[in-house]
Amino acid sequence: MIDYEILPARPEQAAAVLEFWRAAAEGTSISDDPDGVRILIERDPGALLLAVDGDRILGTVIAGFDGWRCHLYRLAVDPRMRRRGIGSALLTAAHRRFDSFGGRRADAMVLEHNETGQSAWKAAGYRREDQWRRWVKPLGRAS
Template identity: 70%
Template sequence: MSDLEIRTAEPSDAAAVLHFWRTAAEGTSVSDDEAGVRGLVARDPEALLLAESGGLLVGTVIAGFDGWRCSLYRLAVLPTHRRRGIASALLAAAERRFVELGGRRADAMVLEANERAHPAWRAAGYHREDHWRRWVKPLPRP
C-alpha cells in the first residue's frame, strides 16, 4: 500500500486499538483493557506498532524486547485490508526494531487454532517449534 504509515502507539490510542483488536485480532488477552494497553506504551513506548492508511487503523503488532527475547504479539490486519502487504510491513518494522536493540531471534505468539495465520507466518520466514509449549499462570491484580 502506497499510503501506509507505520508509527508507534500513543497512550491516547488505547481505546482505538482495543476496538480494532475486537474486529481484526483472534483471541483475547488478560491485558485487553485500556490500562493494559496504556501500561505497555508507558513501559516500552516503541513496542506497539500501528499501521494506518488514510488515517484508518489497519494493522498492529506488538514488538516487545526485554533485553533477552524479542517477542511478537497481536499481529492483526483489518479484514477488509488483508493481502495488501500490511502484515509484512509491520513485521519488517518490528524486525528492524529488534535488530537495532541487539535482538538475535524473534519469537511469535500465534494461536494454534488460528490456522489462517499460519501460512502468513511461514511466508514471513517463521517456523513452528513443537518442542516448546507455553505455560501460563494468571497473576492477582493489585
C-alpha cells in the same frame, strides 16, 4: 495502492486499538483493557506498532524486547485490507526495532486454531517449534 504509515501507538489510542483487535485479531488476552494497553505503551513506547491511514488503524504488531528475547504478539490486519503488504511492512518495522537492540531471534505467539495466522507467519519465514509449550499464571489482580 493504499497510503499508510507505521508509527508507535500513543496512550490515547488504547481504546481504538482494542476496538481494532476485536474486529481484526484472533483471541483475547488478560491485558485486553485500556489500562493493559496503556501500560504497554508507557512501559515500552515503541513496542506497539500501528499501520495507520490518518486516524484509521489498518494493522498492528507488538514487538517486545525483554533484553534477552524478541517477542511478537498481535500481528493483525484489517480483514478488508489483507494481502496488500501491511502485515509484511509491520513485521519489517518490528525486525528493524529488534535489530536496533541487537536481537538475535524473534518468536511469535500464534493460537493453535488460527490457520490464517499460522499461514502468515510461515510465509514470513517463521517456523513452528513443537518442543515448546506455553505455561501461564495470572498475577496480581488478574489471579
